[in-house]
Amino acid sequence: MIILERNNRETASDYALRVIRFNIISLNLVPGSLVSENELAKELGISRTPVREALIDLSKIKLVEIYPQKGSCISLINHQLVEEARFVRLLLESAIVEEACELASTKDILLLEENIRLQEMYQGQNYEDKQLKLDNEFHELLFTICNKQFTYNLLTGMMTHFDRVRRLSLSVVRDSKILADHKALVDSIKRKDSQGAKEIITKHLSRYQLDEEELRKNYGDYFKNKPSVL
Template sequence: MQITERFEKETSRDYALRMIKNNIIMLNLKPGSIVSENELASELGLSRTPVREALIELNKTQIVEIYPQKGSYISKVCPSLVEEARFLRLVLENAMVELACQCATKNDLALLEENLKLQEFYLENYSPDKLLEMDNQFHKYIFQICNKMQTYSLMDSMMAHFDRVRSMSLHTVKDIKIVEDHRKIVEAIKEKNKENGIAFMTKHLSRYQIDKDEIIKKYPGYFKL
């Protein structure tokens, strides 16, 4: 697993939840694999209790499957759950980009432009994991611009299924369009053109449907088919 430092005042349970979820999304914990509470606790430097609590929380969103007397498994990718998460995100993010067209300031636009430069750097230097991190930060900034961070937190708690496929896409698709998509979204916000903003966001969040066959071909054992 890829382990990062614990945030200040982060509880053991929240740290375990964040680390396990991130490693599921980044495919370090592979779909269909069994996970051991003892091994996870050892790697994270925690007791078994917060790890067990984190797995139970992830089970609620069906990204982890828990079978009494058998153990816990990382769920395989369920296309219907991916599509449901994408649908939720599309509804919320279209609303956010429309709102951002009305309220974004010069400082907000500068923040998005700075993020775009980092995306371009990681795209040119082929760093899919860092590109995904900047992609997530870009969308988070739009919620921040609209003062809707509670909405973002709620959405983010349900995005593991979709985010895992986005991670696969960045490791699979050669002609990556996400930075170009983001550039068009920023231009629409800058021009206060909500129709274009919604159109570009919809296209951006629909790319999984275009790339799905290519992703499944590379990771056939990771999907529930």
């Protein structure tokens, strides 16, 4: 498990939640694996209580399964929850990119392009966690341009289901389509082409469906259920 640095004024419960969630997304805590409150507390350097609280919070969004008197288990990747998260994100981001076409300033475009340059640096290298972080920062910038930061933060918990598949895809399906989508999206925003931007974000957020068969072939044990249609 990767231990992140604790932020100033961050409570032990918030710290435990952030670190455990990060490790679930990065797949350091493998889907289906058992976790121990005592071991997690020891690694994090905190008591069991905030770890237990974090696991309870994660169980509420179906990332952890808690079995009384037995322990906790990292939930398998659930296609239905992934698809539901993608559905919500697509609805919101379609509206966001349309609005960004009207609101994005020259400075906003420069920030998006700077993020893309960083993505290019890590493309094709074994830095999947960094790539996913930059990807998330790119999308967060879109919400920030539209003054919808609070909305983006509300999505965080639900998006973990989607982020696990995205992270797995970076390890298995190594291509430049995601980066190409980001470049095309910025170009559409620069041209104020709202229809083009909406078409790109729809394709972009649906790419995991094209990769899913490959993901299941390599990591079938990570998935809980099969989709009705691949």
